[in-house]
Amino acid sequence: MGAAFDAGGVREAVREYALSLPEAREEFPWGGSVAKVNKKIFVFLGPDEGEGPLRFTLKLTDDDVHADALAVPGAEPAGYGLGKSGWVTVPFGEGIPPLEVLCEWIEDSYRAVAPKRLAAHLDAPRPQ
Known part of the structure; x- marks a missing residue:
């Protein structure tokens, strides 16, 4: 038998990645965590473990990524018309893609809402 799936650990890794993006910050509206850039939300991280279902919501602009x-x-498509x-x-459950894929999705959502000058930082060479 394999190890139990750690939804809280995956949520924390996604949160850390989102907050590592240029000028990203965390806020807590509506009783849950969100990552914002330039006053715009790019990922809803929801409540902490034990306070509700662990899930995240993000904007995906590429049709193939959206379908994946x-x-x-x-x-499911996000509520409230989003x-x-x-x-x-x-x-955050069994069957979720690997963290590398989730980080790509987070980056796609960030690029969709961030100013072009900040999104351009993602294309700059990163230190080795």
Whole structure:
């Protein structure tokens, strides 16, 4: 038998990556955590473990990536009309893609809302 899936650990790794992006910051509206850049949310991280279902919501602009996210078990277009604009809610559970893929999704969402000058930092060479 394999190790139990650690949804809280995956959520924390996604949170850390989101907050590592240029000028990203965390805020806590509506009883949950969000990552923002330039006053715009690029990922809803939801409540902490034990305070509700662990899931995250992000804006995916690439049609193939959007379809891949919706293929995750339990994933769905975001509520409150956000789904019409490409927002997808993905549960942190069995069947979720590897962290590398989740980070690519976070970056896509960041690029969708960040000013071009900040998004350009993601394309600059990174120190080895």
